[in-house]
Amino acid sequence: MPEKKEYKVIGTRPIRHDGVDKVTGRALYGADFHTAGLLHGRVLRSPHAHARILSIDTSRAEAYPGVKAIVTAKDLPDAADKVADLGEGAVHLKYLCDNILASDKALYKGHAIAAVAATNAHIAEEACALIDVAYEVLPPVLEVRQAMEPAAPLLHETLKTGSLGETAEEPSNVASHLQHKKGDIEAGFAEADVIIEREFVTGTVHQGYIEPHNATALYNPDGQLTVWCSTQGAFTVREQLTEILQYPISKIKVVPMEIGGGFGGKINVYVEPVAALLAKKTGKPVKVLMNRADVFEGTGPTPASFIRVKMGATKDGKLTAAQTHLAFEAGAYPGSPVGAGAMCIFAPYDIANVLIDGYDVVVNKPKSAPYRAPGATNAAFGSETVIDELAKELNIDALEFRIMNGAKEGVKRADGPVFPRIGFIESVEAAKQHPHYTSPNGKKHHGRGVASGFWFNIGLASSVSISVNPDGTINLVEGSTDIGGTRASIAMQAAEVLGIPAESVNPSVVDTNSVGYTAVTGGSRTTFATGYAAYEAAQDVKRQLIARAAKLWEVDEEDVQFADGEFSCINGKEAQLSFHDLSARLGETGGPVVGSAAVNPPGAGGAFATHIVDLEVDEDTGKVQILRYTATQDAGKAIHPSYVEGQIQGGVVQGIGWALNEEYIYNAEGTMTNASFLDYRIPTCLDLPMIDTVIVEVPNPGHPYGVRGVGEVPIVPPPAAIANAIYDAIGIRMTELPMSPDRMLKAMGKI
């Protein structure tokens, strides 16, 4: 076991800095934004899943009293053949623009076609109905295997499959094919005594954040564009706006409002450019809000997938080979998370021979957006079910089987990286020893299942600056949207360095003009990377304060020591000052102290989780009730344990929803028939037991405090764990998500 470091602030549970504003309802979200002369925008959306746009006639709408402007794709700069650089790789600019306002084709029901700005939202809505759009309706392609058929209708006439560096001759709905290879797959299966091969299907699911997308835009007469919105990253909004609008980045300021959830779905822009276009045309501030149906039909989701998994093991329980075919729906434009799914699928295991093929396939559904460990949950549903089946076949305890084959430091993943110190085995051990796992489970129709999951986490750039106040507190300025308590977890890292309480830090999340570049709150990176920047900025403050103390005491800087919030002289001279007292003396020692840091830390350190679930199946109705749930996870170091627990619980709940009821239900025309929270069934508190959490701490060598990102991996195991528990309860393997009551009844042969 690694040595336990003693911390004063880290590992405690202070009240979050944004807590009072949020619980009193005073926190300002995008929809709360108001300014003089504000106009209201509304987006007209395609009623067809696949159609050519023949013409758009806005004359009737323009004549409607109260209407101030109407925009269509024609108001966007010409994007043909341009490539946009969004920092994380090149993107076809036409795809990016067409998803904001369709130019030639509507590619999903809900695709934005035009937008109106009017003096109030009701007028804008009524005017939308007066826009005459002529469509040539085309047959929709709604499922990944169908889309891959050579005869399938094409979404993009110019899209050709990119496969392992080559581009195909003929257009196709398959945007790309990727492959990861390790060892010799044939030899691996030849070595195996038991081989299991299964096919899995997962449904289209939405991130389901409570707050719909919103944006208000204003152009000043000097050409300065300001956008207030709900986003996971103000800087990524700025980058996307500069590309989509072809407008200088220096003339765009993005102000992040509070955010009511994102889960990956608030990284892509939707209404932000639309608000900007309307603002430009009217010269007035314009606010555009989505409603829930807009959110379901026009944003997100994370894609449906078809997955084949084949794994082999020797009779003494050693995994020898693993192969998978992952076909993911990208939605209307390329960019499904199949790549991430391919990185994660077999990562928890040390397997010598692996072959992974992934396909990114366009279909007539909204362009997919990241969702908490994107791609990994789909993938783990396949692999973790097969792992369970192998363990049963071999008569080895399912957790023991994972320990026997678990990845450790030095193991190379099929996609290349070699693991540093990781805590997979520790997370499985924690589950195995947990009273939940050791308790008896034998009632009729009750089942217990386990599954593990991996998410690689990301680092990327973050900037923080800290100024010292004369009363011994600090103001901490950061650019990371606070979705899950990161103001607190970042502030705590600075507080630890400076030996002050968390409450002595005032963290603010500011706009893109007011802090250095900071990448999105996503990839479980914020407590890791922005926390790292806070650590470094605090070190900068500490160095400067040491210089001030040295100046006061007329000694060399090397002779000043800082420990436990106290500066002291170590050259024999009796001198001591607390952080608090020294901060009051900045004026006389040279003026204000501002520390800052910009980081791009490479060692994000992967996260592993193992879950145990007990459930009951109603054999008459097919309904599954979750009875008990325990999640273990390696957090590296839990800065604020309550928020780590919260992240784990939230991820588990979303995973349970995905497993049991959540899915986009489409009719034959490609219309989602359940675009509301009534029929898109996210679990309510009445559907859930208390989710028990166990935080395992195997410090990440890539972070000064050992932090690993924790936000995403907890969504990965639930569907597989639940499928495995259903098998335990009724002896039936469910291979399609969601495992909703009708699918359960079918699987049980009752209908």
Next chain:
Amino acid sequence: MQAFEYVAAQTVPEAVAVLKEKGQQARVLAGGTDLIVQVREAKRDVDWMVDIKAIPEVNVLTHDSQNGLRLGAAVPCYQIYGTESICESFPALVDATKIIGGTAIQGRACVGGNLCNASPAADCIPPLIVLNAICVIAGPGGEKELPVGAFCTGPGQTALERGEMLVALKIPQPSSHSSSYYLRFIPRNEMDIAVVGAGAAVTLDAAQETIVSARIALAAVAPTPLFAEEASALLAGREISDAAIDEAAAAAQAIARPISDMRGTAEQRTHLVGVLTRRALKGAIQRVLDA
């Protein structure tokens, strides 16, 4: 949301007059938990909302063993399950009023609104059918009565004619050794519309061994909630047994004509009719035995 005119009627004739004059353009506003939502989602085009909540007659709630229950059309759900004698005599109706929405919705949603909205999946309608409720209707021609089973004519369609409104529901006092039960199947434990609903009312003999009479009604398996007449009739005079209950469940399944939609498939619904009919009958019988 579209703009509309709002009228707070003070008397039944006043409401009736507006409804008659405006016809299709006007709708009665009771709790508004269906109507406002439908107008906001542009699923219903309404130019006149006629609020009836200020009218005394539609707020009446009286119950005695002589006259049974009189339930004004605008009495909210919470008042029903909040009245002890109603809970004792009409438990199926109480089951339904307790599962409509959450506490906030129950504070405003009415049984009358649930009926007049005429959803095939409405939770109150099967209980009203098995409890033999009578609709009291006011219109330009005065007052009339109609058995609840004849009230719904299609999804969102009722027997109400131009200018008519529901004033109250009358439910006769059940005889002794009677009880009732309503349940629905939903994928979650809250927040869903019934995939299938089933209500049952039973009267047992004094020895509590034989079913004297039974009524079964179903929701969400046809364009309107259904009275399962044959299934109900075949229980009369039968000894309480699984076999009798199974036969009734099969007869109820035979009349279901469900569709497949985002709430469930037709096969699933037909299957569930059997399951829920059994559970509703057993639930009602158990309530008699426990009383």
